[in-house]
Amino acid sequence: MSPIEEYLQSNARRFQELLFEWLRIPSVSAIPECKGDVHRAGQWLQDYFTSLGLTSELIRTEGHPLVYAETPPVSGAPVVLVYGHYDVQPADPLERWDTPPFEPTERDGNIYARGASDDKGQLLTHVFAAEACMQGGKRLPFQIKFIIEGEEEVGSASLSKYLKENRKKLAANCVLVSDGCMFGPAQPAITYGLRGIVAMEMTLRGPSRDLHSGVFGGAVMNPAVALTRMLAAAIDENGKIRIPDFYKDVLPITESEHTQFSMLPFNEEQFFEKIGVAKSVGEKGFTSLERRWSRPSFDINGLTSGYQGEGSKTVIPSVASAKFTFRLVPNQNPAEIAANAKTFFESIKPEGVSIEIKYEHGAAGMVVDIDESKFIPPAAAALEQTFGRPPVFTREGGSIPIVAELSQVLKAETLLIGWGQDDDNAHSPNEKFSIGAFRDGILASARFWAEVGRSAAVNERLRT
Amino acid sequence: MSPIEEYLQSNARRFQELLFEWLRIPSVSAIPECKGDVHRAGQWLQDYFTSLGLTSELIRTEGHPLVYAETPPVSGAPVVLVYGHYDVQPADPLERWDTPPFEPTERDGNIYARGASDDKGQLLTHVFAAEACMQGGKRLPFQIKFIIEGEEEVGSASLSKYLKENRKKLAANCVLVSDGCMFGPAQPAITYGLRGIVAMEMTLRGPSRDLHSGVFGGAVMNPAVALTRMLAAAIDENGKIRIPDFYKDVLPITESEHTQFSMLPFNEEQFFEKIGVAKSVGEKGFTSLERRWSRPSFDINGLTSGYQGEGSKTVIPSVASAKFTFRLVPNQNPAEIAANAKTFFESIKPEGVSIEIKYEHGAAGMVVDIDESKFIPPAAAALEQTFGRPPVFTREGGSIPIVAELSQVLKAETLLIGWGQDDDNAHSPNEKFSIGAFRDGILASARFWAEVGRSAAVNERLRT
Numbered sequence: 001m002s003p004i005e006e007y008l009q010s011n012a013r014r015f016q017e018l019l020f021e022w023l024r025i026p027s028v029s030a031i032p033e034c035k036g037d038v039h040r041a042g043q044w045l046q047d048y049f050t051s052l053g054l055t056s057e058l059i060r061t062e063g064h065p066l067v068y069a070e071t072p073p074v075s076g077a078p079v080v081l082v083y084g085h086y087d088v089q090p091a092d093p094l095e096r097w098d099t100p101p102f103e104p105t106e107r108d109g110n111i112y113a114r115g116a117s118d119d120k121g122q123l124l125t126h127v128f129a130a131e132a133c134m135q136g137g138k139r140l141p142f143q144i145k146f147i148i149e150g151e152e153e154v155g156s157a158s159l160s161k162y163l164k165e166n167r168k169k170l171a172a173n174c175v176l177v178s179d180g181c182m183f184g185p186a187q188p189a190i191t192y193g194l195r196g197i198v199a200m201e202m203t204l205r206g207p208s209r210d211l212h213s214g215v216f217g218g219a220v221m222n223p224a225v226a227l228t229r230m231l232a233a234a235i236d237e238n239g240k241i242r243i244p245d246f247y248k249d250v251l252p253i254t255e256s257e258h259t260q261f262s263m264l265p266f267n268e269e270q271f272f273e274k275i276g277v278a279k280s281v282g283e284k285g286f287t288s289l290e291r292r293w294s295r296p297s298f299d300i301n302g303l304t305s306g307y308q309g310e311g312s313k314t315v316i317p318s319v320a321s322a323k324f325t326f327r328l329v330p331n332q333n334p335a336e337i338a339a340n341a342k343t344f345f346e347s348i349k350p351e352g353v354s355i356e357i358k359y360e361h362g363a364a365g366m367v368v369d370i371d372e373s374k375f376i377p378p379a380a381a382a383l384e385q386t387f388g389r390p391p392v393f394t395r396e397g398g399s400i401p402i403v404a405e406l407s408q409v410l411k412a413e414t415l416l417i418g419w420g421q422d423d424d425n426a427h428s429p430n431e432k433f434s435i436g437a438f439r440d441g442i443l444a445s446a447r448f449w450a451e452v453g454r455s456a457a458v459n460e461r462l463r464t
Numbered sequence: 465m466s467p468i469e470e471y472l473q474s475n476a477r478r479f480q481e482l483l484f485e486w487l488r489i490p491s492v493s494a495i496p497e498c499k500g501d502v503h504r505a506g507q508w509l510q511d512y513f514t515s516l517g518l519t520s521e522l523i524r525t526e527g528h529p530l531v532y533a534e535t536p537p538v539s540g541a542p543v544v545l546v547y548g549h550y551d552v553q554p555a556d557p558l559e560r561w562d563t564p565p566f567e568p569t570e571r572d573g574n575i576y577a578r579g580a581s582d583d584k585g586q587l588l589t590h591v592f593a594a595e596a597c598m599q600g601g602k603r604l605p606f607q608i609k610f611i612i613e614g615e616e617e618v619g620s621a622s623l624s625k626y627l628k629e630n631r632k633k634l635a636a637n638c639v640l641v642s643d644g645c646m647f648g649p650a651q652p653a654i655t656y657g658l659r660g661i662v663a664m665e666m667t668l669r670g671p672s673r674d675l676h677s678g679v680f681g682g683a684v685m686n687p688a689v690a691l692t693r694m695l696a697a698a699i700d701e702n703g704k705i706r707i708p709d710f711y712k713d714v715l716p717i718t719e720s721e722h723t724q725f726s727m728l729p730f731n732e733e734q735f736f737e738k739i740g741v742a743k744s745v746g747e748k749g750f751t752s753l754e755r756r757w758s759r760p761s762f763d764i765n766g767l768t769s770g771y772q773g774e775g776s777k778t779v780i781p782s783v784a785s786a787k788f789t790f791r792l793v794p795n796q797n798p799a800e801i802a803a804n805a806k807t808f809f810e811s812i813k814p815e816g817v818s819i820e821i822k823y824e825h826g827a828a829g830m831v832v833d834i835d836e837s838k839f840i841p842p843a844a845a846a847l848e849q850t851f852g853r854p855p856v857f858t859r860e861g862g863s864i865p866i867v868a869e870l871s872q873v874l875k876a877e878t879l880l881i882g883w884g885q886d887d888d889n890a891h892s893p894n895e896k897f898s899i900g901a902f903r904d905g906i907l908a909s910a911r912f913w914a915e916v917g918r919s920a921a922v923n924e925r926l927r928t
Binding site (some may be wrong): 030031032088090092096154181195197199201206207208209210211212213214215216217218219220221222223224227228229231232233234235237273275276277278279280281283287291292295296297298299300301302303304305306307308309310311312313314315316317320322323325327350351352360396397398399422425426427428429430459462 | 493494496497510524540553554556557560581606614618635645655659661663665671672673674675676677678679680681682683684686687688689691693695696697699701703734740742743744745746747752755757759760761762763764765766767769770772773774776778779780784786787789792815824826842860861862863877886889890891892893894
């Protein structure tokens with residue numbers, strides 16, 4: 001066993017306790033009442049970086065703080081920027097959690113807590129791996145930078161701004177992100193594509209107050225009726241999105257990608273059974289992997305109107321609203337999609353209601369050119385050493401809005417290696433993260449740092 | 465001033481205090497937690513009947529209790545059954561009330577409280593009027609019966625059952641109901657028609673838990689998307705309801721009714737301005753009075769799905785549900801409409817979600833033949849004496865589900881005289897009832913009792 005592996009083994013319990021400590025902070029970026037807790041979670045990480053002897057900062061922003069840290073620069077050697085986020089999704093509905101979301105609990109080899117997988121547990125693997133590589137004051141033969149934000153779940157506005165103003169500080173050859181999934185419990189994956197997103201909210205207002213549906217029904221446009229009609233018009237029965245020009249920039253799925261996806265060891269029936277869905281339903285003419293990874297989609301995330309309590313209440317609601325998201329693929333432009341959606345809904349709004357459409361946040365999708373990558377080979381080697389099999393190459397349906405932007409602004413390669421599983425309930429009650437994946441993630445990350453160091457040393461020798 | 469009028473004047477303050485006392489009891493029949501309060505409100509009324517020296521009962525049922533009371537029977541004279549309800553609508557959204565719903569408040573000549581107009585304030589007019597007519601132990605020359613229920617807002621199941629088993633006890637020539645509106649602040653009205661209702665709830669279930677809309681979006685049927693599509697299919701852009709056979713039994717609007725409605729002093733612009741609606745929208749080819757009174761309608765009363773908090777949460781909701789109602793006109797059959805709606809929605813349900821449809825409650829609409837009525841003449845006289853002008857004849861868009869049933873089972877004439885106003889917010893925040901209407905209602909009711917007594921005496925004389 002190498003000194004690094006020994007270090008990891010003897011610190012495994014401590015690492016898990018540190019993760020638990022961090023998970024206890026309810027850093028929900030979307031809920032204003034949690035602002036203090038989000039700050040506390042950022043401070044926790046910065047304190048830890050400081051304890052490792054790294055140069056670090058808690059960067060105040062107009063929103064939630066950023067955490068930055070770096071190992072000493074090494075002239076001529078590559079720079080890897082680790083990106084991650086310490087904010088988490090809201091935990092509701094609370095009553096559907098088996099154990100409280102912010103009281104991390106070990107059960108059946110998993111850690112149950114909001115943020116366990118998305119993304120506190122995953123991002124800490126790289127921190128602990130770097131710690132192991134630097135033990136005893138060892139200098140790394142390349143530089144690691146960390147930029148960890150607290151607004152990933154609400155659109156990354158502050159990092160986006162900071163990035164543009166601090167290109168030099170964040171400059172890197174590779175942006176390493178662990179905020180996704182393996183292809184299965186024992187199958188590592190390198191993700192070479194992400195979907196983008198456009199999140200919107202539409203509110204329709206009718207009468208100035210809820211009305212008696214008997215006295216007024218039939219003579220007043222009901223905002224809930226208008227809302228259902230308008231949303232129904234956005235997507236047809238074949239899963240085609242009916243916003244004008246929606247598909248014009250969609251990067252088609254190549255023949256080789258289609259073949260590669262179809263060769264993946266994917267058990268569709270089992271996959272959907274796990275989420276209680278009898279049958280995959282979606283855009284006609286595509287497989288379910290293609291629908292999730294390489295095709296855009298439309299989802300209503302929330303509906304609110306009128307009486308929602310027990311029994312019946314015969315009102316015409318004054319207000320009806322919906323939260324909805326589009327998932328985008330390269331090369332769809334989020335701002336353009338949002339503008340077209342707004343125009344579309346405004347154009348079909350019936351008489352008798354007023355409309356308000358908010359563009360909450362958006363991000364483009366991305367794809368990496370596998371054949372051109374300099375960091376995929378060391379990553380693939382580290383993964384194969386750790387998991388005993390080479391990684392598969394996949395895309396991801398989710399969005400990490402800032403990732404496309406980081407790689408674009410920094411002109412850096414993106415390397416996405418997830419330690420999660422599809423059933424981690426990332427945005428649902430009972431979010432979990434496998435303890436084994438946490439341990440293997442740290443080990444694979446340490447091996448990746450070693451591989452990068454080796455090739456840096458080779459480069460160095462070649463240069464001198 | 466007659467002794468009755470003197471009595472009313474000297475007791476006006478006391479009557480209002482009694483109403484306030486009753487309004488303080490939150491007798492919300494739809495909310496299980498209010499069961500005790502509903503009972504308390506029934507008990508309050510029965511106690512008051514007892515204090516007047518009437519034979520009375522608090523009748524326990526499987527739901528909320530019924531209150532029954534009667535004056536002494538008078539052989540050969542008519543019997544008038546007063547129907548009303550002491551249960552009220554839920555008060556939420558609470559934050560939109562200017563003063564708390566169960567702390568009655570006098571403001572600008574109105575009483576603000578849940579139930580002030582619908583129906584505690586209105587029904588008490590007949591109780592206090594009867595009290596005035598019986599002052600000093602005077603025997604009425606006919607019999608008044610009172611049947612007051614606690615389930616009007618949730619379908620009247622217990623009274624419906626009790627009625628069928630107690631036809632003789634409740635037997636009457638006329639069912640008098642005050643649970644509606646005047647035609648304007650100074651314009652009394654006799655309502656000769658009511659719409660019926662079918663209230664339903666539809667729940668769609670997709671994945672067994674909320675899913676990450678990035679990881680799964682596009683490959684799973686989203687229950688909220690399915691719900692909006694299905695509801696949108698129920699009513700077209702011209703306001704036509706698309707449930708099969710929906711219109712087959714609809715009683716057409718007669719030429720004379722059309723003319724009569726068009727002659728009513730109805731300021732459409734003002735009417736809709738008061739509820740913050742710029743333009744009446746509804747079924748093509750009908751006036752807004754016709755739409756509200758004589759045509760069926762469809763309204764969504766509530767929508768619930770997914771994330772409803774602040775900001776965005778990118779989930780595919782596990783469940784989406786809607787509460788909705790149809791308003792019916794004679795001779796539509798509620799059970800048949802409900803069954804057809806269920807079949808319709810089941811037939812258009814997309815793959816990938818399961819459906820549950822509940823038929824909450826239903827009632828037929830009704831119309832009275834004005835020319836055949838024996839009680840409209842004395843009622844019209846009492847109204848003209850009180851308000852200085854004859855009543856107009858109107859229909860009502862709302863439903864009093866039990867009224868059609870009472871008149872049918874008892875073979876009694878129905879007499880609907882509302883003391884409310886269209887803007888009383890009967891099912892909305894800030895429900896109110898005019899203090900003037902409360903006072904005039906008591907006076908007009910007392911005069912009605914006197915008119916009925918006079919004609920009873922005439923009948924008696926003619927008979928002997």
